[in-house]
Amino acid sequence: MRGQPNPLGLPKVAGAIVLLADGLGSAQLGQRAGHARTLASAPGGSLDAGFPTTTAVALASLTTGALAGQHGIVGYDALVPGSGVRNQLRDWGGPMDPAVWQRLPTLFEAARADGMPAIVIGEPRHAAGGFTGAVLRGAEFRGGRTMADRFELATQAARERALVYLYVPELDRAGHDRGWQSAAWIDALEELDGHTATLAAGLRRDVGLIVTADHGMVDVDPSAHRIAPLELLEGIAHVAGEPRCLQLHLAEATGADGARADAVADAWRTWIGDGAWVATRQQVIDTGWLGEVHPEVAPRLGDVFVAARGRGAVYLDGDDPGRGMVGQHGSLTPDELRVPLRRFGAFAP
Template sequence: MMGMNHKEILEELRKKKIDEGLYLPHYERYSIANLMSSVLRHFGLSPLLEPYPLSEIIELNTKDKIVLFILDALGYNLYKRIFNHLKAKFKILGNIEFFPMSSVFPTTTASALTTLNTGLTPLQHGMVGYILFLKEFGLLANMIELTPVGMERDLLIKLGLNPMKFMNNPTIHELLKEGNVGSFTVTASVFKNTGFNRMHTNGSNVKTYQSFSDLFSMIRRILKNNKDEKLLLIAYWGLADTLGHRKGPLSDEYESEVFWILRMFEEEVLNKIPPSIFKKTLFLITGDHGQKPTRWEDEIWLISSDEFCSKLSIPPTGEQRMMYLFTKNKGIFKEFFEEKYKERAILIDSSYALEIGLFGFGEIHSNLIDRIGDFVLLAKGAYSFNYKYTGQERSLKGKHGSLSEDELFVPLIPIG
């Protein structure tokens, strides 16, 4: 430990409370966006935001390589729980202090991975949810699949969407390339040529894997083949999120998935990297967001013909723990909502959301206002609001999107 400790950072994160159990992201210093500015500054480039205090928690002077390993849905509280249960079974991580960060809003992969690959806040990159209204196309789109809701992957590209220009900003890989720093992305083979992945990896050397053994050997190979080069390597593992949704983030299945992928990371990467490369490499493990355990009894299901949706001009967008609401009459809807749902969620006027920095700071993306509607809905407790877009939607045992600690806070595990 060099300066900051995890308790001090956690205290700072909790100062951003906006309602009972809900917190704003800490874009000022302690978010995943700020972490990427730390990476840029470390490699001698201009940070986009105030950098996360990385140099205060680990020695950076000897490091010319950074490996960022992202586990989808690895929340701070979830990792702390696993760490406390299984600390003795880790070979290296059991002795590593970890630190909290906030994710971004909304706490969802579409927004958070875009931030981790650009260093920008959602306000700046415009990827503000899983399901978004894209006014420029006149439709509701699934932003992971880049397609109109319920249709084939990447159909929006056929309709004219250019993944390379969608965010109107360079990726972090392009910025690093300008600074003569190598950039690699290691992701599952099924994602390689998708529009969503191309959007994030422009400027990066993309490698793919079939399984965790393939993933870890690829990381080793990249480090060995570039032993004398400066580089950032971003690796992504997505299955913990899937298990959290289906089995619950407090389930044995989720805990086992996270433990074993980290245990194999210790064994197949940290223990097998030559010492000469290890001493020059900083390994960072984090999540893009966390997950909230949820029950079907706390789900509010919405359909186009019900009273809730009859007061909207288009279906709600976002996802189950947060929504953007485009109303026919703001005053009438707010009065209805406060009467029926105020114990289950809070309603924030979208203009006020921008004012308080819900989406971050910086230059606002040119299409953002069109995507966030009149109100932002934030689910409280373990409640969720589930709209039937296709009729194939189902109950989930773990969800994210809102701003509880379980969803917003993620761990930063530094090794080096």
């Protein structure tokens, strides 16, 4: 919208819409292309969403233009030093202050500073939430209860020559409940595709639309659940992340130093074998999984990461109610990392 050079080579536009379809990975779209002909045939390809492949992290990356190591939201559940493990979508307040826990200005704030209207369209219940204050600050929030309601609001906002962010959570919910290979997921995909076609067809010539996602998804069969033995949890003070990407925080009394982290990582590697990538915090930082890590963010990271390969998941308790979740994400597989980047309107080549 500023007319500046950009990595995607997008042309200057008077208005832009970024549609975020939660849980729509490139692999899933490719395998269900017949149910989403508009999205599947659109130009633009795909890109990596960033790690960990979970909504809180990816949406913060999308709206700040930075990876987790800089914006500071580092997992679905993450350690808040001095406060314990807290959910990064819901458990806001106190030391997890939306104004400072997410460390960076948002692109909406930058747009406002340049005189551009910025509009966020989501479900009404998210209008005043802490996560909204952390990653969507600077934008006017407009709520629509159904997918159809939200697309209608986006159609109206597109006429305002604004930067518009449209969030669609229905695919992710269907995937978690029944799996991305379920009829419910396909129904949500077909609805998304139909609304996208209508929205794109009604755009003015100088308004562009990008469709992307925060992560993909894998369906995890209960036979692929791994229950961590108690001895692997000795000396572990906190467990953050999610079943496809655990973050283990060592107890201070055990000596949370490099040598101890190496020993814990080795023990987990011996137990899980090729079922996961296991890396210490320092290895994660050195290999750039989270981009450059700011010193303020480093203590939030687990001392050891256990990122599932294939279609498995790791639980600490066989009775964990989360074992009922079918579709999951969080790890480094292409099915989770790779998401669509589709272009319509003035952004189409």
